[in-house]
Amino acid sequence: MKRDVTSLQSETKLIFEHSHEGRTGFQAPPTPDSLPAFELPAELQRKNAPRLPEVAESTAVRHYVNLSTRNHHIDRDFYPLGSCTMKYNPKINDEVAALPGFAGLSPWQPASTVQGALELLGELSDALLEVTGMDNITLQPAAGAQGEFTALLMFRAYHMKKGNVRKRIVIPDSAHGTNPASIVLAGYGVTQLPSDSNGLMDIEALKRTLDEDVAGLMITNPNTIGLFESNIAKIIDLVHDAGGLVYMDGANLNALLGISRPGDMGFDACHINLHKTFSTPHGGGGPGSGPVAIKEKLARHLPVPVLKKNGDLFVWDWNRPDSIGSVHTYYGNFGMHVRALAYIRSLGGNGLHAISENAIINANYLRKKLSPTYQIYIDKPCMHEAVFSGNNQKAKGVRTTDIAKRLLDYGIHPPTVYFPLIVPECLMIEPTESETKETLDEFIEVMQQIDREATETPDLLKHAPYTTPVRRLDEAGAARNLNIRYFDNANA
Amino acid sequence: MRYIPNTPDDRSAMLRDIGVSSFEELLEQVPASLRLNRPLKIADGQSEWQVRRDLTHMSEKNLSAMGHACFMGAGSYDHYVPAAVNALASRSEYVTAYTPYQPEVAQGTLQVIFEFQSMICELFGMPAANASMYDGGTALSEAIAMARAHTKRQRIVWTEAVHPSYRRVAETNNIALGMTFDVAPCPNGSQSNDTISMLLGDDVAALVVQYPNFFGIIDDLKQLVDRAHSHGTLVVFVTDPMAMGLLKSPGQLGADIVVGEGQCLGNYMSYGGPYLGLFAASSELVRLMPGRIVGITKDVDGRRGFVLTLQTREQHIRRDKATSNICTNQGLLATRATFYMSMLGPTGLKDIGVASARRTQYLMKKLEAVPGFSIAHKGVHFREFLLKVPGDARLFFKFMSENGILAGIPLTKFGMTDERGLLVALTETRTLEEMDKYVALATGYATGGMK
DSSP states (O other), X not given: OOOOOOOSOOOOOOGGGGOOTTOOSOOOOOOOTTSOOOOOOGGGBOSSOOOOOOOOHHHHHHHHHHHHTTBOOTTTSOOOBTTTOOOOXXXXXXXXXXXXXXXXXXXXSOGGGOHHHHHHHHXXXXXXXXXXXXXXXXXXXXXXXXXXXXXXXXXXXXXXXXXXXXXXXXXXXXXXXXXXXXXXXXXXXXXXXXXXXXXSBOHXXXXXXXXXXXXXXXXXXXXXXXXXXXXXXXXXXXXXXXXXXXXXXXXXXXXXXXXXXXXXXXXXXXXOXXXXXXXXXXXXXOOOOOOEEEOGGXXXXXXXXXXXXXXXXXXXXXXXXXXXXXXSSSSSOHHHHHXXXXXXXXXXXXXXXXXXXXXXXXXXXXXXXXXXXSEESSOSOOSSOEEEEOHHHHTTTOOHHHHHHHHHHTTOOXXXXXXXTTSTTEEEEOOOTTSOHHHHHHHHHHHHHHHHHHHHOHHHHHTOOSSSSXXXXXXXXXXXXXXXXXXXSOOO | OXXXXXXXHHHHHHHHHHTOSSGGGGGTTSOGGGBOOSOOSSOBOOOHHHHHHHHHHHHHTSOOTTTSEEOOOTTOOOOOOOHHHHHHHTOHHHHTOOOSSSGGGBHHHHHHHHHHXXXXXXXXXXXXXXXXXXXXXXXXXXXXXXXXXXXXXXXXXXXXXXXXXHHHHHHHHHGGGTOEEEEEOOTTSOSOSHHHHHHOOTTEEEEEEEESOTTSBOXXXXXXHHHHHHTTOEEEEEEOGGGTTTBOOTTTTTOSEEEEEOTTTTOOOGGGOSOOEEEEEOGGGGGGOOSOOEEEEEBTTSOEEEEEOOGGGSHHHHGGGOSOOOOSOOHHHHHHHHHHHHHHHHHHHHHHHHHHHHHHHHHHHHHHTSTTOEESOOSOBSSEEEEEOSSOHXXXXXXXXXXXXXXXXXXXXXXXXXXXXXXXXXXXXXXXXXXXXHHHHHHHHHHTOOO
């Protein structure tokens, strides 16, 4: 018997295992017989067709609908992943991005035929500049990491123009991994500074490292501990005095809308994750969008093309000799730009402020309610996320991984764990403004329950989860016995 | 506020529980001098109806492929997207999930990526593929960084028939690493020429070719690949996935790295994004690959499952030693491509290839016969060709667009000097009527003088 009584766990077939010779889920439009044949010389012809699955449309739909049920997602339940801003993704945004007048545009069309699209990009740019307090912007970067890299290339071009490209970029040890990776790709060395005992940038350490080799500083604000860098103006002055530039990693911008602006703090550049702060869906890993907003002194180095207005007409300006070049083949992830503008229009200026206000209140509510049970890393009001250490539970023999896996049994996605690296057994919780007080109260109860389980039945946690489609997976084994495609021989 | 559930009462209750008397108290770390202290200058929030009305109005100011016959390509193609792709890809389970860092509750996403990798490997005839890059140009950028890391060499040779925009992006993305780039001319539009070989040498990290090439020509590249290998140079193929039902795979031709633009696989043109970069490589390069990779493993009860693997290559683990800085990729587009390819199957892929190629042969033949027009290159064309129009191609485009046809892409758009050149592309969605209308309009344009 092939089918078993339904149980909590199951294996699924691969689409290839549904394949049946002769089936297909597609019919191409007819080609009139009168059209010439396509004659390909024998030496260029493919002998063995690629072994794509052979299934009817109905089989494919059933297969992928079944697979989809094996995912956790925001529309199903709470998803408090720190630094990822898993907020609700409004449905209207997807609908307008799919409008034929947007989805059906070739990127090669002349500007005169896409004025509506360019108007949209202009309005989005203006809104993002108002939110960040910056002077100019590129929407080209397709994700936050590409935004970082784009800004660093602009820093590099700026220093080169001044005659000394410089050698190093400084980051705190609480930085996202993309920061050091982007720095290296931009041709710089990484200087990592330890954070101080308050979880903030250590100003004395910064002073000691600043010299004419330092091209700039990258810092996340609020930082990855969820704290606003209260000395940020001083920090920026120090770097500027040493001739360096300062970049704000905008991963945590959801805390700042209408409250404080990177441009006013003195930053020279920052990126904005439209897929975090501006609600474009994460899509299981992408697409994102990482526009970079900058101060005027960097404007000549913006990637080409740059959107500008000639009278009533929007045009793309390619004639920019000091530009770094292009980081994306076209103009960035346009479909995400449409979604972000729909979101901004839905909320308006006051709504955007309300986003941050509610995100901060929700985070502090969790901080307050959970700190009797879980060790808060820095006991101060936080911004949009609360960072805990699992030290109390570790003392009972239970690791943060175990807490995370047990949360899955309660239908809740775990917080970001083991990041930032400086917090032992870290649990980084970002509830976002989308959640109700009732959801937060439920989460608090679950976290308290898990702590009780850690005391009373620690083994229960160590083997969790029990209710997910599969249980703990052997990740080390996957890397050791690498198996990353269905067919084990190439079929050229 | 329709996306924010907390009411004023909820907020008061929560602030009380937090132990503060106002929201302002929570902002004590933000120095007063850095507070905005005024409302954002962004118009008031709109109802959903207003948002839809206004954005629809904006979209209608554009001239789109939905209302015009689109003959524009160069990496972005007007293929039909089956309804089932849209239906599946609009499921919240795929749309609103994050990167699959908790595999027990992300098996849907992970298995789709595994299937995607498997299909890309099949298309390109390669043993390994990743979960996607941002687009074709950034995929090429990463291929070059990988060739540099593998060979420890700094020079790249590529041909004029490699997409000029991909080249621009790849240069920008690699320039800080000290890479240099030599472009080999392709006077007849073909990459099978001796000048290319002459640029090769023992200091070349990678030779980059496009297949079919930027001008639509299918070059025989076997000798060139062997020549590059004899210098210890890796060969990177920029490949159109839609040609893979017909053409010998890059893997069979000896490619070390294969990249491409995956937009054509079930995704809309959407003014250039979001798209997805395809990336595949030989086995010996797997551990230098950028981006996410999914592998098969077992759970504690012995069930098959899927996880992100070889994560020690990636930035969140390896930081400054990572193979790439990529984190967020184009997951949902790769997901759509997977749905699309599973429905296409080998016959569908081949049928679209043949349908596009036969239309291309037809239009080339017809236009060649129109006085004043000519086809720039000999050679076998797949689904794109370079047309020489009478006078400036931008004027011809304008004339055609006023008559319901997006006729192609003027070469000047790519920074090339040939004002008469127009790159014309066909897909299975172009009809005989549209092609005949194209020819009739071109005939009128030529005889009516150069407008």
